[in-house]
Amino acid sequence: MFAKPMTKFALIAVLAVSVAACSRNRVATPTPDAPSSNGVFYENSDTNPGTTIWEALRKETDDGSRVAVNRYLWNASLEVLDFLPVQSVDPFSGVIVTGYGTPPGGGRAYRATIYVKDPALDARSLNVSIMTRGGPVAEGTQRAVEDAILTRARQLRVADKRL
Helix, strand or coil, rough: CCCHHHHHHHHHHHHHHHHHCCCCCCECCCCCCCCCCCEEEEEEEEEECCCCCCHHHHHCCCCCCCCCCCCHHHHHHHCCCCCCCCEEEEEECEEEEEECCCCCCCCCCCEEEEEEEECCCHHHHHHEEEEEEEEEEHHHHHHHHHHHHHHHHHHHHHCCCCC
């Protein structure tokens, strides 16, 4: 019985603090170069951009954490390895992680992690790691999959008529 009113109070307090944090005029401590009569002043949102949570979320900054991903390599990777179940995909960082799957006509299960790290359509832009349940595959198998992805990416580019 006591837990419900306390839970409601905690929820209301958290909501009130959240709404207060979104305010444009935040109270700040005075600095020596900006004294005020009562020791408190309000920051001006024009001189201090990003003072609210909404302004911080609206900011578009390029801090170098985003990677340009070649769309032909991306699509070719998904097409060539379409027999593997996709577990996670992040087109902004260029990472595709798959689960275990068996290729058509094959008996061994594979999984792959694909990293498209550059906008160029070349082999340096593509990193493929293929594993079996017993460990990594032979280097020749991994290279064959990379070559298949690169070949399909070039086919997609030619089909798109962007030479």
